[in-house]
Amino acid sequence: MAKIPDICEETVFEGARAILCVADPSVYEIRLVYRRPDGEVYGRVSKAVAELAAGGKMPLLAMNAGMYHADMSPVGLYVENGEEAAPLNEDDGFGNFFLKPNGVFFVRKDGSAGVMETQAYRAAELAPDFATQSGPMLVIDGAIHPRFLPDGTSKYIRNGVGVRDDGSVVLAITRDPVSLGSFARLFRDLAECPDALFFDGAVSSLAWGTQMEIDAGEPAGPVIAVFDKPGT
Incomplete structure (x- = not known):
């Protein structure tokens, strides 16, 4: 088993085990990755971290970071290194992505990060270095998503991202299946x-480094990775 990074901790919330990782963007670099330089989609978190490490960019941790179509293309907005690979998706539809309000996680050019509801993101006219759109929002301005039951019967191992008032980015994943309501309260x-x-x-x-700590054995589209910043 890989060593847990210093920025991560094991916890139990409402009876379910979870991992919380807190990254200060002034100390850590937070990036999104999706394709290799030759354009091939990584397709799995394990493959992404292995190739990042082989290229000299060893991540502290990484996790899947957005939903994808059958062809592995992002369902919603995806921006990497300032280039938009997929546009903002404001369509209606079925599934968690379309359980509105959905939203966008983004990293600005100065390294600071945020989470915004989709319509607010469009209105803000941001030009981030990195962005991934997903859904549903879990917490909006301190309120739980209005369509969540307190503890619904649909329970899965889940992961997501939040940003604190001080700008710290929180990445969370559960070890045990939880409802969306419970996962939102965790954040x-x-x-x-x-x-x-x-x-x-x-x-x-x-993944912690290149070792998979929790591996669903399923494909992944966008991947979020956290790195040490040189000199910090």
């Missing part, structure tokens, strides 16, 4: 994130 009440976004469930995976 609001335990992680203290006024805004948080669901990444996925059932396919959720986490």
Whole structure:
């Protein structure tokens, strides 16, 4: 078993085991990756971290970071290194992505990060270095998503991202199956994130370095990775 990074901790919330990782963007670099330089989609968290490490960029941790179509293309907005690979998706539809409000996690050019509801993101006219759209929002301005039951019967291992008032980015994944309502409360009440976004469930995976700590054995589209900043 790989050593847990210093920025991560094991916890139990409402009876379910979870991992919380808190990254200060002034100390750590937070990036999204999706394709190799030759254009081939990584397709799995394990493949992404292995190739990043082989290229001299060893991540502290990485997890899946957005939903994808059958052809592995992102369902919603995806921006990497300032280039938009997929546009903002404001369509209606079925499934978690379309359980509105959905939202966007983004990293600005100065390294700071945020989570915004989709319509607010469009209105803000941001030009981020990195962005991934997913859904549903878990927490919006301190309130749980209005369509969540307190503890629904649909329970999966889930992962997501939130941003605290101080700008710290919180990445969370559960070891045990949980409802969306419980997962949202984890971000609001335990992680203290006024805004948080669901990444996925059932396919959720986490790597510490190049070692898979939680591996659903499923494909992954966008991947979020955290690195030490040189000189910090």
